[in-house]
Each structure stands twice: as C-alpha cells, then as structure tokens.
Amino acid sequence: MKIAKKTLGIDLGGTKILAAVVEEGKILATNRLATPQHDPVALYDAMADAAKPLLEEHPDVELVGLGSPGPLNLREGKIVFAPNIANLENAPVVKEMQARLNKIVTLENDANAAGFAEHLYGAAHNWRSSVYITVSTGIGAGLYIGNKIIHGAHGSAGEMGHMTMLPYGPLGGDSHHGTLESIAAGRAMEREARYSYHDDDMGARELFQRARDGEDKALKIIDNSARFVGIGMSNLQKVFDPEGFVIGGGISSQGEFYLSRVRTAYEHYSKGYPQAEIELAKLGTDAGVIGAASVALYPDRGL
Amino acid sequence: MKIAKKTLGIDLGGTKILAAVVEEGKILATNRLATPQHDPVALYDAMADAAKPLLEEHPDVELVGLGSPGPLNLREGKIVFAPNIANLENAPVVKEMQARLNKIVTLENDANAAGFAEHLYGAAHNWRSSVYITVSTGIGAGLYIGNKIIHGAHGSAGEMGHMTMLPYGPLGGDSHHGTLESIAAGRAMEREARYSYHDDDMGARELFQRARDGEDKALKIIDNSARFVGIGMSNLQKVFDPEGFVIGGGISSQGEFYLSRVRTAYEHYSKGYPQAEIELAKLGTDAGVIGAASVALYPDRGL
Numbered sequence: 001m002k003i004a005k006k007t008l009g010i011d012l013g014g015t016k017i018l019a020a021v022v023e024e025g026k027i028l029a030t031n032r033l034a035t036p037q038h039d040p041v042a043l044y045d046a047m048a049d050a051a052k053p054l055l056e057e058h059p060d061v062e063l064v065g066l067g068s069p070g071p072l073n074l075r076e077g078k079i080v081f082a083p084n085i086a087n088l089e090n091a092p093v094v095k096e097m098q099a100r101l102n103k104i105v106t107l108e109n110d111a112n113a114a115g116f117a118e119h120l121y122g123a124a125h126n127w128r129s130s131v132y133i134t135v136s137t138g139i140g141a142g143l144y145i146g147n148k149i150i151h152g153a154h155g156s157a158g159e160m161g162h163m164t165m166l167p168y169g170p171l172g173g174d175s176h177h178g179t180l181e182s183i184a185a186g187r188a189m190e191r192e193a194r195y196s197y198h199d200d201d202m203g204a205r206e207l208f209q210r211a212r213d214g215e216d217k218a219l220k221i222i223d224n225s226a227r228f229v230g231i232g233m234s235n236l237q238k239v240f241d242p243e244g245f246v247i248g249g250g251i252s253s254q255g256e257f258y259l260s261r262v263r264t265a266y267e268h269y270s271k272g273y274p275q276a277e278i279e280l281a282k283l284g285t286d287a288g289v290i291g292a293a294s295v296a297l298y299p300d301r302g303l
Numbered sequence: 304m305k306i307a308k309k310t311l312g313i314d315l316g317g318t319k320i321l322a323a324v325v326e327e328g329k330i331l332a333t334n335r336l337a338t339p340q341h342d343p344v345a346l347y348d349a350m351a352d353a354a355k356p357l358l359e360e361h362p363d364v365e366l367v368g369l370g371s372p373g374p375l376n377l378r379e380g381k382i383v384f385a386p387n388i389a390n391l392e393n394a395p396v397v398k399e400m401q402a403r404l405n406k407i408v409t410l411e412n413d414a415n416a417a418g419f420a421e422h423l424y425g426a427a428h429n430w431r432s433s434v435y436i437t438v439s440t441g442i443g444a445g446l447y448i449g450n451k452i453i454h455g456a457h458g459s460a461g462e463m464g465h466m467t468m469l470p471y472g473p474l475g476g477d478s479h480h481g482t483l484e485s486i487a488a489g490r491a492m493e494r495e496a497r498y499s500y501h502d503d504d505m506g507a508r509e510l511f512q513r514a515r516d517g518e519d520k521a522l523k524i525i526d527n528s529a530r531f532v533g534i535g536m537s538n539l540q541k542v543f544d545p546e547g548f549v550i551g552g553g554i555s556s557q558g559e560f561y562l563s564r565v566r567t568a569y570e571h572y573s574k575g576y577p578q579a580e581i582e583l584a585k586l587g588t589d590a591g592v593i594g595a596a597s598v599a600l601y602p603d604r605g606l
Contacts (some may be wrong), residue, residue, distance in 0.1 A: 129456055129606075141542065145453075145606050152544020153432055154577035163436065163538040164572050166469075167530075174575055226471075233488060235466040241455020269467050272477055274457035303432075303448050303606075 008054055008103075009293025010047050011110065014069070014084030019050035020286075021058045022293035025121025027286060029054055038086045044093070048100035055101065064103045065296035066093065067113035067288050073303065074155060106296045112149050112158065113291030114283075115142030116301070118246045118256045120294055122287065123279040127243035131236055132281070133160060135229060135258075136250030139181045143240060149295075151302040160236065161185060165228055182234045185227040186250060192221045208254055223261055230265025232234050233278075235269055248281030255280065310366045311357055311406075312596025313350050314413065317372070317387030322353040323589075324361045325596035328424025330589060332357055341389045345395070351403035358404065358574030367406045368599035369396065370416035370591050377458060377605065380410050409599045414569025415461065417586075418445030419604075421549045423597055425590065426582040430546035434539055435584070436463060437552030438532060438561075442484045446543060451503050452598075454605040463539065464488060468531055483535045487528040489553060495524045511557055526564055536581075540573055551584030556582065 011018040013035060020030040033050045036042035046228045047066070055061055064263070077094025097105045115132030119142075119283070124130035129145040139161030143150040149158045161181035162174060170188065182188055186299020193207045194200050196217055210218035233245055245266075251258050263278050269303040283290055295301060308488045309331070314321040316338060323333040336353045339345035350369075358364055374383040380397025400408045411419070418435030422445075427433035432448040442464030445451040464484035465477060472481020473491065485491055489507045496510045497503050498522055513521035536548055548569075554561050566581050586593055598604060 100389075127456075143542065148606075150448075150543065153430075153546040156545055156577050157542060157544040159541040159576070162541045162576065164534050174323075176572065176574070180367065231467050231470065235538065238462040238465045239446065239460060239539060239543070240453065241457055241460040241462075243456040253529065269470075269479065271479070273462070273465065274455075274459050276456065303451075 005063070005297060006058060006061050007065060007293045007296040008051055008058075008061050009289045009291070009296070010051060010064065010066045010097075011113075011288040011292050012066065012068045012082075012085075013110075013288075014082075017047055018289045019047070019049045019054055020289040020293060021054050021061060022290050025117065025283075025290055025294070027290065029057060035085065040088055040091050043085070043088070044096040047097060051101055055103070057073070062103060063296035064097065064101055064105045065113070065292040065294065066097060066107050067110040067292035067295070068093065068107060070109045070155075072107060072109055072155065074107055079107070082130060095196070104296070106299055108149075108292065108295040109155075110288055110292075111140050112142045112151075112297055114287035115246070115291070116144060116149055116246070116294055117283055117287040117291035118248065118281050119144040120147075121290060122282040123246040124244055129235075129242040129275070130238075130244050130246055131240065131242045132246045132248060133229070133233070134250035135185060135247065136249035137186045139185045139229070139249075141236075144244070145303070147298050147300050147301055148303045160232055162231060163235070165231060174280055177229065180228055184228040184232075189221055189225050193218070196221070199228065204250075208257070212257060222258065226258055226261030227265040230262045231269050233262070233266045234269035237266075237276055238273065241274065242276050244277035244279060246279055246281050248287065252280050308366070309361060309364050310368060310596045310599040311354055311361075311364050311399075312592045312594070312599070313354060313367065313369045314416075314591040314595050315350065315369065315371045315388075316413075316591075317385075320350055320353045321592045322350070322357055323592040323596060324357050324364060325593050328420065328586075328593055328595065328597070332360060333592070338388065342455040343391055343394050346388070346391070347399040350400060353571075356406055358406070362407065363563060365406060366599035367404055367408045368416070368595040368597065369400060369408055369410050370413040370595035370598070371396065371410060373458075375410060375412055377410060377454065377456065380408070395501035401572045407599070409602055411452070411595065411598040412458075413591055414443050415445045415454075416598055417551070417590035418549070418594070419447060419452055420449040420586055420590040420594035421551065421584050423450075424593060425549055425585040426549040430580070432545040433547050434536070434543065434545045435549045435551060436532070436536070438488060438550065438554035439552035440489045441489045442532070442552075444539075446545070448606070450601050450604055451606045452604050463535055466535060466538070468534060474586055480604060483531055485499075487535075492524055492528050495527070496521070499524070507553075511560070517562060525561065529561055529564030530568040533565045534572050536565070536569045540569075540579055541576065544577065545579050547580035547582060549582055549584050551590065555583050568592055
C-alpha cells in the first residue's frame with residue numbers, strides 16, 4: 001500500500017542541501033543551499049533554512065524525511081559520522097531538526113532512501129521486492145520488500161560491494177582481497193585501465209569511450225566489471241530472491257552498453273534458477289530527495 | 304512476539320512421517336509412520352493417520368503446520384514436486400489435509416520450517432534476525448527477521464549453496480562452476496577426499512576422523528570447506544546483516560572441530576565490519592516437526 005500524502009524531503013550532501021516537497025514520488029517544489037562545513041549548528045540551521053520556505057508554501061506538510069550519509073544510529077536519530085562532512089560525530093540530527101521545524105523528522109541513510117524512491121515510485125514500482133544497486137566510485141545496494149527496507153541488525157545490510165568474490169583478487173580499500181567493489185566499481189575499472197594502458201590519467205569516462213570505439217583492452221575491463229556485478233546479482237538472487245534489480249549510480253549514464261553486459265552475466269550465472277528483472281534507475285539525481293520525503297511516510301519501514 | 308499455543312506439526316520426509324503436538328517449541332507427544340511411496344492419496348491418508356490420535360488426545364489443538372520437501376507453491380498450498388517422493392507433482396496437500404483433519408493447515412518448506420524452529424525456540428531464540436545454514440550433502444539456508452521468513456519472489460530465497468564463490472571452481476550438480484555447495488558441502492568434501500587419497504570408498508565420516516587424527520591432507524579438505532562456508536556467511540553478513548548464524552545439518556555432529564574453522568574464516572573475511580554471532584543448531588532432528596508446528600501460528604510469516 002502506497003500512502004498518498006505530501007511530505008518534505010531533505011537530502012543532505014557533502015556540498016549541497018536539497019529540500020523538496022514531494023507527493024506520490026513527484027517533486028512539487030525544491031530549495032537548495034550549500035552545505036556548511038565544520039559546524040554542526042550551522043548545518044542544522046542551513047537544513048532548516050532550506051526547508052522553511054517550502055513548509056510556508058505548503059502548510060499541509062506535516063512530516064519531514066532526512067536522507068543523510070552514514071553510518072547512522074536510526075534508533076537515536078543520530079549521524080554516527082559523515083565521511084564527507086567534518087565534525088558530525090554522533091550528531092543528534094533528528095532532535096535538532098524537530099526543534100527547528102516543529103515537525104516529526106524521520107532519518108534514513110541516503111543510499112537506502114534513493115533506492116526506496118526507486119522501489120516505490122521509480123524503476124521498481126511494479127515489484128513487491130527489489131534490490132537497488134549503485135555502481136559508481138564504489139558499489140552499494142539497498143534491499144526492499146513491500147514498504148520495508150532491510151536495515152539489518154547493525155544497520156549495515158546491503159553492503160554488496162564488500163562481498164568477497166575472488167579470495168585472491170585485488171586488494172580493496174577495506175583491506176580485503178577480491179571484494180565486488182575492488183573488482184568491478186568505477187575506481188577498480190580505472191585502476192585496471194591505468195595499469196594496462198600505462199596511463200595514470202585515464203578515467204572511467206575515457207575507458208568507456210574507448211570501449212564504445214571497439215578497443216579490445218577497454219572492452220575487457222568493462223566486461224570483467226559487468227561479469228562480477230552480474231555474479232554478485234546472481235548470488236543475491238539465490239539468497240534473497242527479489243522480483244527485480246534496479247541499477248543506478250554513475251554507471252547508469254552508460255545505459256544499455258553496460259547493462260546488457262551485466263544482464264548477460266547475470267543470466268549465465270543464474271541459469272536454471274528463478275531470475276529477476278533488471279532495469280536502469282529512473283529517478284536520476286532526484287531519487288535522493290524523493291526517497292528522503294518518502295521515508296517520512298514509513299516510520300516502521302525497517303526490517 | 305512469540306505466541307504460546309499448542310499446535311500440531313507434521314514433518315513429511317522421504318521415508319517417514321513424523322507428527323507432534325508442540326507448545327512453545329516443546330514436543331508434548333509424537334507419532335511416526337512410514338511414508339507411502341508412489342500414491343499421493345495413500346500419503347495424505349498416512350499423514351492424517353499420524354495426526355489423528357494426537358488430535359484426539361489434544362482436542363484443544365486447532366492449527367496444523369506441515370513441513371514438506373519442495374519446491375512448493377505456498378499460495379496455492381501445493382507441493383510442486385518432492386525430490387524424494389514419487390508422483391507428488393502439483394499435489395494440493397493443504398486442501399487434502401484440511402479435508403481429512405478439519406483443521407486449518409499451513410504449508411512450509413521443511414528446511415525453512417526447521418530453521419524457523421531454531422530461530423524461535425532454538426539456538427537463535429535471542430536474536431531478532433538469523434540465518435540458519437545446513438551443511439549436509441548439500442548446503443541450504445533460511446533467512447528470518449522477527450516472526451518472518453524471507454521466502455523471496457519465487458519462494459527460492461536462502462539458496463546459499465548455489466552462490467558462485469569461484470567462477471572457475473569445481474563443476475556442481477546444477478551445471479555451475481564453483482558454487483558454495485560444489486566447493487564446501489559433504490559431497491564436495493568426499494569428492495576431494497576420494498581424489499586426493501585415490502580411494503573411491505572414502506566418506507565424510509572417515510575424512511573427519513583422519514583430520515581429527517591430524518592427517519594434513521584431510522585437514523586441508525576440511526579447512527577449505529570451512530573457509531568457503533565462512534566466506535559465504537561473511538557475504539551474507541554484508542548484504543543481510545543478521546544478528547546471528549545457526550549452523551545445522553549433518554556437519555553439526557562434528558561440533559566445534561568444524562565450527563571453529565568456520566568462525567575463523569568468517570571473522571577473517573568480515574574483519575572491519577559488523578559481525579554476527581555463530582552457534583550450532585540446538586534442536587537436532589526435532590527442528591523439522593517443531594518448525595512445522597510453529598508455522599501454523601504464523602500464517603502471515605512470509606516476506
């Protein structure tokens with residue numbers, strides 16, 4: 001059951017704060033401010049400043065959702081720390097925002113919120129259960145069933161990029177060998193490209209252009225990434241059996257060129273087993289703020 | 304919330320039917336019959352014959368749960384087919400048993416039911432979320448949160464043994480390379496033992512005895528199995544983040560000798576991430592019938 005109700009979402013990013021009034025997954029109005037650095041009080045004030053004009057325009061909005069980088073303490077409404085915003089250790093963001101806005105505020109991890117938006121209103125809106133996978137610099141995922149988000153016992157479910165795929169594979173940033181992220185994410189593809197082309201400036205964009213031009217070396221790097229993303233999805237299929245997968249993050253700008261390769265690998269490694277549908281994310285950069293607004297409607301969404 | 308109520312469980316096996324009256328995870332009375340082969344009507348009758356004396360002794364029992372080998376069609380209450388019982392294609396077992404017993408009958412996959420018993424009343428009873436892993440001839444799992452079982456979109460969640468762990472690993476019975484089952488399950492250990500010892504009669508029991516006696520070759524086979532079970536658990540930890548794992552199946556008879564190796568691998572591959580507790584299954588062979596009785600209390604347990 002989707003609830004049709006106007007709410008306000010705040011998407012807290014490392015450089016900008018985006019606030020929006022959202023109804024049934026549609027943005028009605030937005031407001032954007034720069035993210036104050038180093039000063040939590042200035043940050044709370046800026047989020048309130050971004051929200052207030054919208055709440056004045058839409059006095060029927062009662063609920064506010066906040067999407068934040070994590071790790072978070074959802075029970076206590078705190079940001080444990082934010083990798084790209086300084087001095088936010090153990091920040092009681094829900095209490096502070098409720099005091100400033102006089103509304104009920106619901107906190108959610110920004111990636112989970114974006115995936116929840118795709119689940120409810122975007123590419124996955126016809127599926128009862130879905131997995132939202134972002135392939136960007138790193139790789140992450142969100143798991144959804146009905147109106148629920150699987151948070152996990154420590155709030156760390158969905159860390160698909162940290163699965164070990166090759167016990168003797170490349171060493172990842174987390175000091176583990178052969179994680180999905182260390183093999184297949186954007187930074188991993190760049191590492192392969194720079195090494196094999198002897199070019200320390202090559203980026204993922206150039207790599208994809210070379211692959212589209214038919215260069216064998218570039219194609220092999222991209223095929224390898226897509227193969228392991230497909231294996232990771234096939235493994236998730238076996239244990240979680242979702243109705244569909246949504247692929248988002250930076251890679252989605254490569255469209256079918258990447259997705260078709262993921263699909264081929266997924267189908268190969270899932271052969272003989274039930275399979276899920278696979279779609280590209282539909283809400284683009286709006287997913288974060290739509291998701292933030294959406295979690296406000298589902299305070300008991302966590303599993 | 305656990306519901307305290309007496310129910311009847313029927314555990315349908317390939318050779319025997321076990322019925323039991325169960326209250327709060329404790330068996331009050333049991334009845335056992337051989338499983339009729341080849342004739343579905345005789346099978347329904349035998350299950351009813353196993354249940355009826357117990358229902359007469361316990362007239363306050365209103366609900367019946369049935370644990371069956373699968374795949375099952377839970378929505379329609381049917382056994383799609385049973386790998387070890389002939390002629391049970393698309394068998395409307397719920398309808399047939401309701402007609403014979405005049406009780407509401409709830410169907411569940413036998414492995415899911417056994418894990419549900421461990422989750423509610425056994426090794427996992429203090430955890431909100433758990434994963435029950437059976438390592439026997441093959442490897443399977445069940446995923447539980449609160450009073451819910453994750454069934455998946457096709458009812459095939461928890462197929463942990465089919466995850467691809469080594470894309471160029473040994474070929475499994477499902478025609479895929481390097482699945483967890485093909486590397487680490489009982490049959491896989493036997494395959495390794497028979498090959499490396501040049502002895503086509505060696506079984507898992509002898510292998511474990513040789514390992515306990517300190518034979519290097521046997522230890523390596525068992526270490527390798529435990530390592531990959533630990534990696535599989537670590538991967539599940541990353542995406543599902545359960546509070547704990549329960550290890551059951553034939554391997555649990557090896558106790559800490561195997562479990563300590565699994566734990567070492569799990570901790571190694573999860574280092575730096577939140578970790579779950581690991582326990583051996585506690586209910587033994589009773590888990591199936593206790594689980595069958597338990598699902599009757601949770602008709603809306605499916606996720």
